[in-house]
Amino acid sequence: MKLRSLVLFTFFAISLSLFACKKDPNVIPIGEFGSLTGTTATFGLSTHNGILLATEEVNAQGGILNKKIKIISEDDQSKPEEAKTAVLKLIKQNEVKAVLGEVASSRSLAAAPECQKAKIPMISPASTNPKVTEVGNYIFRACFVDTFQGSTMAKFAYNNLKAHKVAIIKDVKNDYSVGLADFFEKTFKQLGGEIVSIESYSEGDIEFRAQLTSIKNKSPDAIYAPGYYTEVGLIARQARELGITVPFLGGDGWDSPKTLEIGGKAVEGSYFSNHYAADDPNPVVQNFIAKYKKKYGETPDAMAVLGYDSANILFDAIKRANTLDSTKIRDAIAETKNFPGVSGNITMDRNRNAEKRIVVLKIEDGKIKFAEAINP
Amino acid sequence: MSEFLQQLVNGLTWGSIYALIALGYTMVYGVLRLINFAHGDVYMIGAMTGYYVARHLPSHFSELNFGIVLGLSIIACALLGALIERVAYRPLRNAPRLSMLITAIGVSLFLEYGGQLLFGADPKFFPELIVSRPMFHFDGVIISNIQFIILLVSFILMISLRFIVLNTKMGKAMRAVAFSQTASQFVGINVSSVITVTFLIGSGLAGAAGVMVSLSNPKIEPLMGIMPGLKAFVAAVLGGIGNIPGALLGGYLMGIAETFVTAYISSTYRDALAFIILIVILLVKPTGLLGKTVKEKV
Amino acid sequence: MSQINAYYIQIICLIGINIIMAVSLNLINGITGQFSLGHAGFMAIGAYTSAAITVYGHDRFAFLPENIFFILALLIGGIFSALAGLLVGIPTLRLRGDYLAIATLGFGEIIRVIILNLDFVGGARGFGGIPEYANFFWIYLLAMLTVIVIANLVRSIKGKALLAIREDEIAAESIGINTSQYKIIAFTVGSFFAGIGGGLFAHLNTYLHTNSFTFLKSIEFIVMIVLGGLGSLTGSIFAAAVLTLLPELLRGIGEWRMIVYSLLLILMMILRPQGILGNKKWK
Numbered sequence: 004m005k006l007r008s009l010v011l012f013t014f015f016a017i018s019l020s021l022f023a024c025k026k027d028p029n030v031i032p033i034g035e036f037g038s039l040t041g042t043t044a045t046f047g048l049s050t051h052n053g054i055l056l057a058t059e060e061v062n063a064q065g066g067i068l069n070k071k072i073k074i075i076s077e078d079d080q081s082k083p084e085e086a087k088t089a090v091l092k093l094i095k096q097n098e099v100k101a102v103l104g105e106v107a108s109s110r111s112l113a114a115a116p117e118c119q120k121a122k123i124p125m126i127s128p129a130s131t132n133p134k135v136t137e138v139g140n141y142i143f144r145a146c147f148v149d150t151f152q153g154s155t156m157a158k159f160a161y162n163n164l165k166a167h168k169v170a171i172i173k174d175v176k177n178d179y180s181v182g183l184a185d186f187f188e189k190t191f192k193q194l195g196g197e198i199v200s201i202e203s204y205s206e207g208d209i210e211f212r213a214q215l216t217s218i219k220n221k222s223p224d225a226i227y228a229p230g231y232y233t234e235v236g237l238i239a240r241q242a243r244e245l246g247i248t249v250p251f252l253g254g255d256g257w258d259s260p261k262t263l264e265i266g267g268k269a270v271e272g273s274y275f276s277n278h279y280a281a282d283d284p285n286p287v288v289q290n291f292i293a294k295y296k297k298k299y300g301e302t303p304d305a306m307a308v309l310g311y312d313s314a315n316i317l318f319d320a321i322k323r324a325n326t327l328d329s330t331k332i333r334d335a336i337a338e339t340k341n342f343p344g345v346s347g348n349i350t351m352d353r354n355r356n357a358e359k360r361i362v363v364l365k366i367e368d369g370k371i372k373f374a375e376a377i378n379p
Numbered sequence: 380m381s382e383f384l385q386q387l388v389n390g391l392t393w394g395s396i397y398a399l400i401a402l403g404y405t406m407v408y409g410v411l412r413l414i415n416f417a418h419g420d421v422y423m424i425g426a427m428t429g430y431y432v433a434r435h436l437p438s439h440f441s442e443l444n445f446g447i448v449l450g451l452s453i454i455a456c457a458l459l460g461a462l463i464e465r466v467a468y469r470p471l472r473n474a475p476r477l478s479m480l481i482t483a484i485g486v487s488l489f490l491e492y493g494g495q496l497l498f499g500a501d502p503k504f505f506p507e508l509i510v511s512r513p514m515f516h517f518d519g520v521i522i523s524n525i526q527f528i529i530l531l532v533s534f535i536l537m538i539s540l541r542f543i544v545l546n547t548k549m550g551k552a553m554r555a556v557a558f559s560q561t562a563s564q565f566v567g568i569n570v571s572s573v574i575t576v577t578f579l580i581g582s583g584l585a586g587a588a589g590v591m592v593s594l595s596n597p598k599i600e601p602l603m604g605i606m607p608g609l610k611a612f613v614a615a616v617l618g619g620i621g622n623i624p625g626a627l628l629g630g631y632l633m634g635i636a637e638t639f640v641t642a643y644i645s646s647t648y649r650d651a652l653a654f655i656i657l658i659v660i661l662l663v664k665p666t667g668l669l670g671k672t673v674k675e676k677v
Numbered sequence: 678m679s680q681i682n683a684y685y686i687q688i689i690c691l692i693g694i695n696i697i698m699a700v701s702l703n704l705i706n707g708i709t710g711q712f713s714l715g716h717a718g719f720m721a722i723g724a725y726t727s728a729a730i731t732v733y734g735h736d737r738f739a740f741l742p743e744n745i746f747f748i749l750a751l752l753i754g755g756i757f758s759a760l761a762g763l764l765v766g767i768p769t770l771r772l773r774g775d776y777l778a779i780a781t782l783g784f785g786e787i788i789r790v791i792i793l794n795l796d797f798v799g800g801a802r803g804f805g806g807i808p809e810y811a812n813f814f815w816i817y818l819l820a821m822l823t824v825i826v827i828a829n830l831v832r833s834i835k836g837k838a839l840l841a842i843r844e845d846e847i848a849a850e851s852i853g854i855n856t857s858q859y860k861i862i863a864f865t866v867g868s869f870f871a872g873i874g875g876g877l878f879a880h881l882n883t884y885l886h887t888n889s890f891t892f893l894k895s896i897e898f899i900v901m902i903v904l905g906g907l908g909s910l911t912g913s914i915f916a917a918a919v920l921t922l923l924p925e926l927l928r929g930i931g932e933w934r935m936i937v938y939s940l941l942l943i944l945m946m947i948l949r950p951q952g953i954l955g956n957k958k959w960k
Contacts, residue, residue: 041500044501083803083886084884109802175801178802202646204646206801208646209598210393210596212389213638213646214641220381233502240597243511244521244525264504414775414778414779471946476775477774478950479946481946482947485941485942485943486943488896489936492936493939496933496936609782648794651786651790651791654783655787657779657780658768658784661769661772661780662768665772
C-alpha cells in the first residue's frame, strides 16, 4: 500500500518537473559560476558584483545585438566538485552562450573541461594558474598567470626588500598556491637567493604553529605565503604570536577585505601582488571605483575589477562577432587587442592569457596601498 | 632544542583542548557505553555561543569579558548536552546499543547542518577578547598569554572534575553507575540523575574547549567540531575509554603527536594520524593505555 | 524535451547505484550485524581503481571491445575493494559494536586521505575525463546481479550462519560456526559490490572527488538501510530509491536535506527501529 502511493507520488513529481524549463528568446543567457558561499566567499561575491555592474551598464545602453544580457549565477560553495556541477547545469539546463568564472584556479580547472567539451567559451576573471587555459582553446582568462606573478614577487623580494633568505608556506591542497610557490622558488633561486624552508598546510586548517615554529628556527628575512585570505590572516597572527617579526609576502589570493579583518596588526608591513590598486590615480580606475561605491557602498577589490573587465571583454567580443554562435564568440575573444579594462590594457596572447601588468601592494596603517607596478 | 620546546608548548595547548573534549566522551561512555557522536558538535556550539555573546558585550578587550563568555558558553553547552540526553538518548535506554549509536550520529548531523542553517555555513571570526601577547619568553621559547590561559583554565577545570569525581557523593554515584548500572539501582542510586549530571559536566567541558580554541584559532564555523571531536574520541580510546585520567593522557598525547608529525613529517597526513593511532590502538590494546581488559560475560 | 529525459535517467541510474550500495552494506551491517561505518571507503576504491584503468589504460587496451573493457575495469575495481574489505575485516575480527564502528570509520577516512594525496588521480583538484560507460542497462543489470547474489547468500546455509553471528556471536561460535571466516566473507562480498557500485558511480559522473566519499556518504547508506530495515534487502532497495529521489525533489531547499536525514535517523531509532519493512527478508 505504501509502495503504491510512493510510486504515484514519484510520477506526479516527475511530471511536474516537465513544466520546469522555459527559454526566453529576447535575452542572451550568460552563465556565471563562483564561490558565493563557502570558505572563499568574498572572491565569488566581489566578482559577482563586478559582473552585474558591467551587465547593468550594457543593458542600460540597450544591450547587445538588440537583446539584453541575462546573467545566470550558480554558487559552487567554494568546492571544485560543485564547480563542475554548476557549470554543467548552466550549459545543459540554462543553455548559456558563454561562461564567466572562476576566481580559484582549482575550481576553474574542475569546470573548464566541461566548457571545452561543450564548446562554450569560458573566461576566468582571476584564475592565475597556467594549467587553466591549457585545458583547451575555449578557455580564456582576463588576468596574468602565476609564472609571471611568482617570478615578479621573487624579484621584488630579492631586489626591493633585499630579502635573500625566504621561507615558503603554501597550501598543498590548492593548485594556485602550489604553482605560485614553485614559480617563486625557481626565480628566487636563479637570482641567488636561498629558500630556507618550505612548509605546507591544507585549505581549511586553523593551526599553523607547528610549521611556523620550524620556519622561525631557520631565520628567514621574509615569508612567502601564496595562499588564500582565509588562512593567510591566521598564519600571520600565529606567526606574530610566536615572535616572528619579518614581513609576509603574498599573491592575489590575499586580496579581500577580510585579510585586514582577520590578520589585523599581524599583516602590517606585508606585501602582495595584485591586479589593481585602489589608490591608483588613473581616471579609469577612479571612475570605476566611484561607480562601484555608488552601487555597492564599498571600495571594489581586484576580484570585482576583474569580474567587471571579464564581463566587458565578453560583451565586446559578442559585439564584434555580431552573432550568438559560441564558436564565433570564442574567436572574437581570442582576437581581443588593447581592450581598455579597469585593470589595465588587455590583449589576449596566443595562450589565451591576458598580457597585463602586476601591481605590488603594501599593507600599511591598516590600509592597502600601492607600492610598485611591474610590466610583463 | 628551543624549537623542540616550542613545539611541545604548541602540542600541550592543543592537548588541553583535546583532553577537555575527551573527558566528555569518556565520562558518557563510562555511564552509558555510548559513543556520543554529537559531543564534537557541542564543542562547536560552545564556540558559536561564545561568538554571539562576545559580540554583544561592550567592546573593550578584557579578561573579565572572557570570563563572562566562558561561563555562559559552559552553561549553555551543559544544558544542551542534558537536553540531548533527555530527548534523544533516554528513550533508547533499553534498546540495543547500536540504536543509540545511530541516534547519536543523527544528533550530530542535526547540530552540524542545523548550525549551518542557523549560523550560516561561512566561517566567522571570533572577536579578539584578549589581545595576544607573549607572556613567558625564555631561550627562544614563547608562551603567549592565550596559550597560558588555555593551559591554566584547562588545569583548573580538570582539577575540579577530579575533586567532583573523587570527593563528592555525586562523583561516587557516577563511578558506581559506570561500574554497573543494575547494581547502582539496587543500592538506590538514581541512575537517570547521574546520567544527566554526567552529560552536564561533559558538555560543559566541551563548551569551555570551544571558547578557548576560539581565542587562539579564531576562525569558527558550524562544521568545526567534526575533526576535533573525532580526534578527541581517539584520544579517549587511546587512554582507555571510560577512564578519566586516560582521557587526559590520551588528549595530551594526541596534541603532542599531531604537532610533532606536522612539524617534522608533513601536515597533509595530520588528520589521518588520528585514525592511524585509532586503528593501531584498537588492534594492539583496545582497552587503551590505562584501561583494564574486561572479559565479555555470556 | 531531451534535457528532461537526461535528468530523469540520471536519477534512475543513481537509484540503481544506491541500491547496490545499500544492499551490499546491509549484508555487512544488517545480516551479519557488523556495524561498518566505512562503506564509502570501499566505494571510493572501486571508483578510483576502475576510473584509473579506463582513463590510463584506454590506449593500451584499445583492442578490447568497449563493453568488455568497462566490465573488466569494474571487476578489477570490485576486486581491489574486496581486498580492502579483507584488509579491514581481518584486523577488526576481535572488535565488537562501537569499537568496530569506529575502526571502520577510521579505515574509511584513511582510505580517503590516501586517495586525496595521490596526484595521478587528481588529488584535491578531482579526477575528470572518465569515459561515460555507465548507463541504465549496465547499472540495472549489475544491480539485479548484486541483489540476486546477496539474496541467495542470505537464503543459503552460509546466510543462516551470518544471521546467527548477528543474533549472538558467542552462541554461534559455541555451536561450531567459524565466526571469523563468515565475518570475513561478509566484509569481502559486501565491499566487492561496493566497489562495483563505486565504479559505476565513476563512469556515470565522469568526474570524481574525494569529497564525495567522506564519512557523510557512509552515513547516507546507513540511513538507507536503517530506513528500510536492517536485514531486509527489499527494504534497502525501497529506501535507496526513496532517499535518492528525496534530495532531487527537495532540490530547492538543499540545505534542509541533511537536517531531514538526521531527524529521520533519530525518529526512526526512537519510534520504529526495525525500519519501514522491518525484519522481513527477501520476498
